[in-house]
Amino acid sequence: MGQQQGAYFVPSKSHWPIVAAVVMFVTVFGAAHWLNAQPGEAGFGKTVLTVGFVGILLMFFGWFRSVIRESLAGSYNHQVDTSFRMGMMWFIFSEVMFFAAFFGALFYARMFSVPWLGGDGHGVLTHQFLWSDYAAAWGANGGGGPGKVGGDFQTVAAWGLPLLNTLILLSSSITVTIAHHALKAGHRGKILVFLGLTVLLGASFLYFQAHEYIEAYKELNLTLQSGVYGSTFFMLTGFHGMHVTLGTIMLAIIWLRCAKGHFTKDHHFGFEAVAWYWHFVDVVWLGLFMFVYIL
Amino acid sequence: MAHAATHDHHDDHHGAPSNFFTRWFMSTNHKDIGTLYLVFSLLMFFIGGSFAMVIRAELFKPGLQLVQPYFFNEMTTMHALVMIFGAVMPAFVGLGNWMIPLMIGAPDMALPRMNNLSFWILPFAFALLLSTLFLPGGGPAGGWTMYPPLSLQGDSVAYVVFAVHLMGISSIMGAINIIATILNMRAPGMDLLKMPVFVWSWLITAFLLIAVMPVLAGAVTMLLTDKYFGTSFFNAAGGGDPVLFQHIFWFFGHPEVYIMILPAFGLVSEIIPTFARKPIFGYKAMVYAIASIAFLSFIVWAHHMFAVGLPLGGEIFFMYATMLIAVPTGVKVFNWVSTMWGGSMTFETPMLFAVAFVILFTIGGFSGLMLALAPADFQYHDSYFVVAHFHYVLVTGAIFAIIAGSYYWLPKWTGHMYSEFWGKVHFWNSVVWVNVLFFPQHFLGLAGMPRRIPDYNVAFANFNMISSIGGFLFGASQLIYVGVIIHAVWFSKKKAPDRVWEGAKGLEWTVPSPAPHHTFELPPVIHDDELAHGHVED
Numbered sequence: 146m147g148q149q150q151g152a153y154f155v156p157s158k159s160h161w162p163i164v165a166a167v168v169m170f171v172t173v174f175g176a177a178h179w180l181n182a183q184p185g186e187a188g189f190g191k192t193v194l195t196v197g198f199v200g201i202l203l204m205f206f207g208w209f210r211s212v213i214r215e216s217l218a219g220s221y222n223h224q225v226d227t228s229f230r231m232g233m234m235w236f237i238f239s240e241v242m243f244f245a246a247f248f249g250a251l252f253y254a255r256m257f258s259v260p261w262l263g264g265d266g267h268g269v270l271t272h273q274f275l276w277s278d279y280a281a282a283w284g285a286n287g288g289g290g291p292g293k294v295g296g297d298f299q300t301v302a303a304w305g306l307p308l309l310n311t312l313i314l315l316s317s318s319i320t321v322t323i324a325h326h327a328l329k330a331g332h333r334g335k336i337l338v339f340l341g342l343t344v345l346l347g348a349s350f351l352y353f354q355a356h357e358y359i360e361a362y363k364e365l366n367l368t369l370q371s372g373v374y375g376s377t378f379f380m381l382t383g384f385h386g387m388h389v390t391l392g393t394i395m396l397a398i399i400w401l402r403c404a405k406g407h408f409t410k411d412h413h414f415g416f417e418a419v420a421w422y423w424h425f426v427d428v429v430w431l432g433l434f435m436f437v438y439i440l
Numbered sequence: 441m442a443h444a445a446t447h448d449h450h451d452d453h454h455g456a457p458s459n460f461f462t463r464w465f466m467s468t469n470h471k472d473i474g475t476l477y478l479v480f481s482l483l484m485f486f487i488g489g490s491f492a493m494v495i496r497a498e499l500f501k502p503g504l505q506l507v508q509p510y511f512f513n514e515m516t517t518m519h520a521l522v523m524i525f526g527a528v529m530p531a532f533v534g535l536g537n538w539m540i541p542l543m544i545g546a547p548d549m550a551l552p553r554m555n556n557l558s559f560w561i562l563p564f565a566f567a568l569l570l571s572t573l574f575l576p577g578g579g580p581a582g583g584w585t586m587y588p589p590l591s592l593q594g595d596s597v598a599y600v601v602f603a604v605h606l607m608g609i610s611s612i613m614g615a616i617n618i619i620a621t622i623l624n625m626r627a628p629g630m631d632l633l634k635m636p637v638f639v640w641s642w643l644i645t646a647f648l649l650i651a652v653m654p655v656l657a658g659a660v661t662m663l664l665t666d667k668y669f670g671t672s673f674f675n676a677a678g679g680g681d682p683v684l685f686q687h688i689f690w691f692f693g694h695p696e697v698y699i700m701i702l703p704a705f706g707l708v709s710e711i712i713p714t715f716a717r718k719p720i721f722g723y724k725a726m727v728y729a730i731a732s733i734a735f736l737s738f739i740v741w742a743h744h745m746f747a748v749g750l751p752l753g754g755e756i757f758f759m760y761a762t763m764l765i766a767v768p769t770g771v772k773v774f775n776w777v778s779t780m781w782g783g784s785m786t787f788e789t790p791m792l793f794a795v796a797f798v799i800l801f802t803i804g805g806f807s808g809l810m811l812a813l814a815p816a817d818f819q820y821h822d823s824y825f826v827v828a829h830f831h832y833v834l835v836t837g838a839i840f841a842i843i844a845g846s847y848y849w850l851p852k853w854t855g856h857m858y859s860e861f862w863g864k865v866h867f868w869n870s871v872v873w874v875n876v877l878f879f880p881q882h883f884l885g886l887a888g889m890p891r892r893i894p895d896y897n898v899a900f901a902n903f904n905m906i907s908s909i910g911g912f913l914f915g916a917s918q919l920i921y922v923g924v925i926i927h928a929v930w931f932s933k934k935k936a937p938d939r940v941w942e943g944a945k946g947l948e949w950t951v952p953s954p955a956p957h958h959t960f961e962l963p964p965v966i967h968d969d970e971l972a973h974g975h976v977e978d
Contacts, residue, residue, distance in 0.1 A: 159466055166561045177598035181599075232617075240654065290679030376678070
């Protein structure tokens with residue numbers, strides 16, 4: 146619990162931040178060890194990574210539990226609420242910039258590096274001296290680069306599963322908004338139905354994406370190693386998929402919290418933060434659908 | 441008056457907890473966390489400094505003297521990473537943590553637990569980074585810019601990438617906290633355009649941090665997958681391009697340069713008015729100049745890459761955009777000088793460092809203008825001229841401002857005056873030796889000495905020896921600084937008054953010295969004439 150100090154709420158001391166720092170360290174230390182293990186070497190990296198990851202999950206559980214308890218005890222006043230809102234907004238902005246780096250790589254590869262390797266531009270000698278027979282193209286006939294790294298591959302058709310997934314995510318944005326309006330109107334039954342629907346839509350998105358990945362690896366020979374096309378395709382859709390996973394878990398937790406009656410029509414920042422996050426994930430997908438799949 | 445609104449420290453009910461572990465590891469107090477940041481950054485300053493001593497010792501004479509070339513490269517790489525992410529940035533965050541709530545009349549940071557997490561990530565991140573020096577394959581040796589394919593050759597890539605991820609998470613959370621504090625926690629009457637320039641500089645810096653640290657995270661993630669998972673982002677055979685990394689890195693890197701200097705601008709803009717006993721000249725112009733520099737920082741990144749083979753249009757655009765930065769920076773330098781003009785100046789240690797900042801940072805700015813000229817940069821690129829340039833802006837710029845700020849507020853933090861005599865000894869030693877250290881490097885660079893080499897042509901011997909002597913003595917001078925701090929914290933008998941400096945204005949001087957564990961539990965009633973910028977002309 147925190148204390149009300151004068152006109153302000155200042156949270157009490159907590160062990161969760163230092164626990165968080167420790168488990169994050171354990172996780173990345175394990176991951177680094179694992180990545181550096183020689184082939185065939187047993188190594189302790191994987192074990193440490195697993196321990197760290199479980200630690201992170203427990204840390205989140207514990208930290209959020211104490212925050213939820215403080216919130217239910219009515220400790221959080223309007224000013225704290227505003228700080229939380231700003232925190233979430235700027236966090237989402239940082240996520241936007243993270244995706245911007247990968248979109249930047251995609252645009253650079255398509256607009257500059259692949260055409261230059263194909264002989265475009267002035268004074269670009271790589272084409273002339275190394276790969277004079279490479280004809281620049283994006284996708285199946287050139288996205289693997291002049292060295293055909295990863296072998297020949299086919300691309301995922303935009304108007305199949307990706308279109309379905311677009312419709313799924315767009316509908317989920319609508320259902321989460323309906324749930325929000327229901328929350329404001331105080332209709333708990335309606336909240337649970339539409340928020341539950343949102344969780345199901347998120348999960349089905351993930352199911353179809355997993356399906357698409359399996360098909361890409363098994364039938365199209367499109368892998369993470371398929372040149373810069375495969376790199377940008379899987380890193381962009383993969384990071385997006387991780388965000389959808391996280392968002393779906395968060396939505397499911399919010400569903401439980403709604404079922405337990407944690408939120409009132411005036412006091413439901415947790416709900417809104419997750420809804421904002423979900424819309425952000427949705428917008429990133431629209432960028433992906435446009436620039437990774439269609440164009 | 442604000443003083444009445446704070447508890448006097450002897451009847452403060454919410455004093456610091458006595459349990460050491462609880463107080464320092466589980467803190468939610470902005471002052472304690474600020475202290476942690478500052479102590480950490482001082483430690484990193486000496487670790488990074490010891491790497492610099494190795495570099496200067498190796499370069500004392502031509503020929504391989506002390507260390508193997510690979511170890512030398514590890515030293516240049518680690519020196520930069522430790523100084524940038526471990527010393528300069530945490531020092532600014534520490535100063536911001538300590539002073540922003542005091543300057544805007546807030547009880548604490550907006551998100552105090554996240555504040556503690558932001559700090560505690562750092563010791564782990566640097567343990568991870570520094571541990572690579574002891575790995576069988578050695579640490580990173582491809583330069584702090586981590587350009588592929590060179591940087592991908594070592595075995596330490598994963599460790600370095602994850603350490604950078606952790607530092608980025610810490611910086612982003614710290615920045616979010618600062619923005620939320622400034623926008624949400626100001627005392628009533630502390631309008632945005634009445635805030636101290638230091639607070640303004642941090643608000644804008646925090647925005648830069650949130651905008652670019654994730655881009656760095658993306659760039660190093662691509663390094664990671666290229667090295668371990670077979671992606672082709674930076675592999676030409678797979679359709680990628682090593683230059684792509686440079687673009688993404690410098691899209692982060694150039695705003696990062698301003699992340700390390702804008703808070704320094706803010707510090708100097710606090711100190712000069714105090715010791716000139718005049719309000720800052722052109723307060724609004726100072727704020728707008730910081731904002732303009734921040735905006736421009738996003739559209740100049742490729743000036744780090746003039747020699748990489750950019751299309752001509754790119755060279756020209758980035759050259760002119762870079763030169764534009766001289767305009768708002770010139771406004772700032774002009775305003776600092778105008779603030780001093782006609783003031784009743786005294787030269788206590790913080791003021792000495794601040795004045796040295798104005799002069800020496802401007803020298804760094806001028807060499808920056810020379811480097812901004814694309815055709816000239818073809819000659820200067822990757823030479824010691826570049827090394828001299830960025831050390832003038834970072835050492836005599838950022839670090840001098842941090843030292844100035846620490847002397848300025850040390851009495852407020854500790855409740856005791858530091859030794860003015862030893863402070864001045866520290867200053868004069870620093871300012872003389874730092875010039876002996878870095879000024880000859882301009883000549884070395886113009887004569888053609890490349891950076892990041894352990895051995896060099898005998899033609900460069902004399903200037904290198906002079907530079908190394910300056911380096912050792914500058915390094916040794918910083919031990920005086922530690923002595924002054926230790927004396928002020930534990931041994932000084934001279935009590936500091938609330939308003940430590942005669943000409944100081946602002947809310948931080950209305951609370952007792954040392955500042956009680958909790959301040960402004962009730963928002964202070966603000967009178968504009970107590971503020972440094974309470975009467976801004978429209």
